[in-house]
Amino acid sequence: xxxxxxxxxxxxxxxxxGGTIYVGTFRLEEVQVEGCVMSSEETVRETVKxxxxxxxxxxxxxxxxxxxxxxxxxxxxxDVEFVDKNTLKVTVYEKQVAGCIEYMNRFxxxxxxxxxxxxxxxxxxxxxxxxxxDIPNWVLNEVLPMEDSERFSLILxxxxxxxxxxxxxxxxxxxxxxxxxxxxxxxxxxLGNGENxxxxxxxxxSILKGLEGKKGVLYMKEFNSDSSTAxxxxx
Numbered sequence: 687x688x689x690x691x692x693x694x695x696x697x698x699x700x701x702x703x704g705g706t707i708y709v710g711t712f713r714l715e716e717v718q719v720e721g722c723v724m725s726s727e728e729t730v731r732e733t734v735k736x737x738x739x740x741x742x743x744x745x746x747x748x749x750x751x752x753x754x755x756x757x758x759x760x761x762x763x764x765d766v767e768f769v770d771k772n773t774l775k776v777t778v779y780e781k782q783v784a785g786c787i788e789y790m791n792r793f794x795x796x797x798x799x800x801x802x803x804x805x806x807x808x809x810x811x812x813x814x815x816x817x818x819x820d821i822p823n824w825v826l827n828e829v830l831p832m833e834d835s836e837r838f839s840l841i842l843x844x845x846x847x848x849x850x851x852x853x854x855x856x857x858x859x860x861x862x863x864x865x866x867x868x869x870x871x872x873x874x875x876x877l878g879n880g881e882n883x884x885x886x887x888x889x890x891x892s893i894l895k896g897l898e899g900k901k902g903v904l905y906m907k908e909f910n911s912d913s914s915t916a917x918x919x920x921x
Contacts, residue, residue, distance in 0.1 A: 713741060713771075716772060721777050721778035721779065726759075729759070730764070734774065743771060747768065760803060761780055781803055784796055784798045785816055786816070789805070798849065801829055801830075802826050803827075814858050820834075844858055847884065853870075855868050857869035864879060870894055873904055875890065875904045885909065885911045889909070903919045904918050
């Protein structure tokens, strides 16, 4: 092999070695996480680190362009950005959690379409828990199977309105007669059979502001689009 061939090959070899060494300096040492509310920052951080090929920032970034970083409870999407050669910034976009149901000493969380997102022993703040529903076998990432489909449809409507009007409801309950009761701190809100949910929940936040710190029952069964009838009985 003559010198005209050897010299270009040597140059290519040097460039390859130099490039490999340079890429090797992109060692993942820190993962900055923001956007977690329902999800765990530590879980996101560890998942990202485990997904990094050879623990390399550059290789992880390239991988993320073509495939999703592992499945993480409550996480819909991760955006990955460079901070520096050894640091990534991860922005978390979470799934919208509508409510949860207690099942075998665990809380099954679901979204606004009734799809099961996660099962955990942790009761997360800000998510209404539904009492009085039986769920047979269920599968993660599928719609929860309910024996009473009409009531479940009603619950989904309630949880969507709770989210829309930014209400901090602890529990959704049903009486033996089928009437809806919402629990807010130490106040039970009686809504009736669900015929007037939109006007009731649209106005509930402003009504509850005037009852802060009180304990009792707020009667809103007669509250509808034509009548603003509501009364409070303190305990």
